[in-house]
Amino acid sequence: MVLVCVIAFLIACLASIRSRSPVFIENRTEDSDAKMYRRVVQRLEAGEDYYQALGGELRKGHYYTGSVFNWRSPFHFAVIAAMTEPISRYVLAAAASAAIVMAALATERAGGLGVIQLVVTALAVSECFLFKLDYHLSAEVWSGVLILISVTTYAFGRWRLGVISGILALFFRELALPYILVSAAISAWRKRKRELIWWSAGLGIWIAYYLTHVYFVSSRMTTADIAGPGWITFGGPRFLLATTKMSLLLAFADWVSAVLLPIMLVGIAGWAGGIGGRVALVVAVYMAAFSIVGMPAVNFYWGAITNPLLAFGLVWSAPALRDLLRALHRPRQMGASPR
Numbered sequence: 319m320v321l322v323c324v325i326a327f328l329i330a331c332l333a334s335i336r337s338r339s340p341v342f343i344e345n346r347t348e349d350s351d352a353k354m355y356r357r358v359v360q361r362l363e364a365g366e367d368y369y370q371a372l373g374g375e376l377r378k379g380h381y382y383t384g385s386v387f388n389w390r391s392p393f394h395f396a397v398i399a400a401m402t403e404p405i406s407r408y409v410l411a412a413a414a415s416a417a418i419v420m421a422a423l424a425t426e427r428a429g430g431l432g433v434i435q436l437v438v439t440a441l442a443v444s445e446c447f448l449f450k451l452d453y454h455l456s457a458e459v460w461s462g463v464l465i466l467i468s469v470t471t472y473a474f475g476r477w478r479l480g481v482i483s484g485i486l487a488l489f490f491r492e493l494a495l496p497y498i499l500v501s502a503a504i505s506a507w508r509k510r511k512r513e514l515i516w517w518s519a520g521l522g523i524w525i526a527y528y529l530t531h532v533y534f535v536s537s538r539m540t541t542a543d544i545a546g547p548g549w550i551t552f553g554g555p556r557f558l559l560a561t562t563k564m565s566l567l568l569a570f571a572d573w574v575s576a577v578l579l580p581i582m583l584v585g586i587a588g589w590a591g592g593i594g595g596r597v598a599l600v601v602a603v604y605m606a607a608f609s610i611v612g613m614p615a616v617n618f619y620w621g622a623i624t625n626p627l628l629a630f631g632l633v634w635s636a637p638a639l640r641d642l643l644r645a646l647h648r649p650r651q652m653g654a655s656p657r
């Protein structure tokens with residue numbers, strides 16, 4: 319049954335790229351998002367109000383300012399402006415380096431190949447080391463690295479650090495919310511009351527922060543602001559493949575992502591030890607959510623949230639596939655003969 323599902327998903331992924339490429343990156347504006355974000359940071363450094371700076375740049379670039387979700391919350395840009403250049407780039411690279419090492423050690427503790435995990439995870443977060451491309455201005459990149467750190471802390475029993483990293487990821491980008499909810503649910507299921515209190519407190523603080531952000535955005539919207547298309551698109555495999563392109567896979571043909579994504583999901587599903595169950599649940603929730611919400615041509619960068627976790631699947635895919643093949647050849651257990 320597992321192999322049938324994998325083959326069916328593989329066929330769906332390949333079919334999604336036949337008629338139209340899963341990623342068609344095109345700027346609607348004269349400038350890239352990174353350049354727009356940089357101008358926002360520069361205006362913040364000059365002492366300008368955040369919402370005035372962001373709103374001015376969004377409207378100048380003809381972005382859809384009629385939706386509050388297109389107005390990024392201030393935490394990310396405020397942190398970048400406070401650290402200044404090039405310190406913010408180095409801090410992101412340092413956090414990514416720590417996440418890479420922690421992922422390798424988590425895999426090693428679970429009986430996997432930590433060296434391979436080190437390389438694969440480094441490739442999954444390689445954008446953190448490409449200083450000239452300004453990936454530090456992308457909140458999703460920071461959030462994805464922090465989620466990876468949060469997940470791997472559980473391999474060492476450091477749940478407090480996991481909660482702090484997870485909540486920080488949420489402040490950087492609200493796309494971390496599914497991870498927070500999954501983590502809180504796991505702590506509740508395992509009856510870890512203290513951990514659940516920490517997750518609930520952090521979530522409560524973020525909700526107050528985000529509602530304040532919504533209030534300030536709403537007060538600055540005008541009738542001229544356009545909301546843009548809806549977020550519910552049911553992109554399915556096409557959007558999932560698009561998110562994998564927020565990595566070095568962008569340099570390869572689309573069919574490479576179409577083949578690798580099912581393999582990575584098999585690896586995550588087959589990882590039974592260590593933090594495998596936690597990673598599998600988080601990835602499953604994100605894959606389900608991204609199959610419904612998100613536009614392939616616009617929101618592919620959301621993959622910075624999930625790709626660091628999918629890297630685990632690539633490492634664990636070999637033993638998972640091996641187990642599946644062994645199961646095919648395993649003789650059927652016969653019932654005991656009557657005495």
